[in-house]
Amino acid sequence: MRILLWHVHGSWTDAFVRGRHEYLLPVLPEGGAWGLGRAGRNWPASVREVDLAALDADSVDAVVLQRPEEIGEVTRILGRTPGRDLPAVFVEHNTPKGDFPFTRHPLADQHTIPIVHVTHFNRLAWDNGSAVSTVIEHGIPDPGHLYTGELPDLGVVVNEPVRRGRVTGTDLLPAFASVAPLQVFGMKTEGLAVATGIPTDRLTPRGDLKTAELHRELARCRVYVHPMRWTSLGLSLLEAMHLGMPVVALAATEAPRAVPAEAGAVSADIDELLRCARRLVANPEEARRRGAAAREAALERYGLGRFQDSWDQLLADLGSSLSATHRPEERILVPARERKTP
Template identity: 80%
Template sequence: MRILLWHVHGSWTDAFVRGRHEYLLPVLPGGGSWGLGRAGRDWPASVREVALAELDAGSIDAVVLQRTEEAAEVTRVLGRRPGVDLPAVYVEHNTPKGDVPFTVHPLGEQRDIPIVHVTHFNELFWDSGKARTKVIEHGIADPGYLYTGEVPELGVVVNEPVRRGRVTGTDLLPRFATAAPLQVFGMGSDGLAEATGIPAPRLVIRGDLKTTELHRELSRCRAYLHPLRWTSLGLALLEAMHLGMPVLALATTEAARAVPPEAGCISTDVEELRRCARLLVNDPEEARRRGKAAREAALERYGLERFLADWDQVLADLGAARPQRGSQERVASGDAALKVSGPDALSAARERNTQ
């Protein structure tokens, strides 16, 4: 199949485009969220950068939507309406925002575009209304067992921790910094020291590293800290588990399903997590033992082959139910999906998870 999708969530896309299809990623001269293309990533040759306006609309077999405004963009540029005369599926990456658990999904009033939630927690907490739903849990391209744990510090990967604040558990970092020094990786960490008051010896900002360098440097930390309160399921957490790192995680959202107790420590009690952090920092062998358990759990549940097989089934179902172009009886419900489009469509419903 020839599948159109935008490069929105890098880590998720990294797994998705390793399947057996042809993947078309819109590119613009200035890049940005609507034209990032491959962004220099080492992806298979089956991942092609395309100029959307020059694309043959009839050559596309399906579109994978990740932002509600993408449906209107496809219709405007290609003249084919997702869910009406172009097979489409919507991937919901994020936890709901607003009046949880009563938050109605922006595509909840239509039936033509199924919603694929990336976690069971998301499907449970979003009110998906009339829309068909399915859960396809994350898959990770295994980076291998790289853990050394040679540095007695906690590694944290979080994007925009200052802006996102309590969502990412930024306010908890000073408490963890008293248990062990922190190395913080990710985009938008400027001002983190000032925002948290953590002194330089206890906080090192590593910034946004390339994936291979991130894995290498993160693996040197004694344990991985996942302080996020309200996120779908940070892919960095799953990557850390694949690397063989023991993990310390808040038992919130999908983390409670993803992290078994033997993989480190998972709790809503911050003091319990701090005690475990000190234990792991002071006992490298115990840290290594729990890290191996974390890797085993991640490989079992979040392997790439299972992820791609699940998506193959969804895409096959889309192809089998391919709508006829020009079908009038589906126009009304299909248009309902497009009414939620626009740059502010989700401003009250959710905040993009940039991990």
């Protein structure tokens, strides 16, 4: 199949485009959210950058939507309406914002585009109405068992921890820094020491490293800390588990399902998490043993093969279900994107 999708969520896309299809990624000269293309990623040759305005509409077999505005964009430029005359599915990456647990999904109650949630918690948390919804859990390209744990540090991966604050558990970092020095990886980690009051000798912002370097450097840390309060299941957590790292995670959203007890600790009791982190830092052999359990669990539930098989089945069903689910009287009410066409 030739599948159209925007490069929105880099880590999820990294797994998705390693499948058995041809993937068409819109690109614009200025890049940005609507034209990122491959963005220099080392992806298979089956991933092609395309000028959406010049794309032959009939060459697209299906579209994987990730933002409601994409429905109107595809209709306007290609002249084919997702869910009507173009097989389509909507991937929901995020936990709901706003009036939880009453937050309505933008595609709630329509019957032409199925909603695929990346975690069971997300499906439960969103009000999908009568829309068809399902779950395809994350898949991770296995980076290998790289864990050394040679540094008695705690590793954290979080993007924009200063701006996102309590959402990402940034306020919890000083407590963890009292246990062991922190290495914090991710975008816009500068200014984190000032924002949290953590002494610079207890916190090292590592910035946004390339994937291979991130895996190598993160795997040197003794323990992985996942302090997220209200984010969808972070792929960095699953990557750390694949690396063979022991995990100390806040028991929020999907983390209790993803992290088995033998991999470390999952709890809403911060003191319990701190005790476990302290014990693992002081006991490298226990840390290594629990990291091996984390890797085993991650490979079983979040392996790339299972992820690709699930998506292949869903994509195969899209075309055949299009005519069966078509209801001419229905309208998909989503906001149009306001921007000038380049």
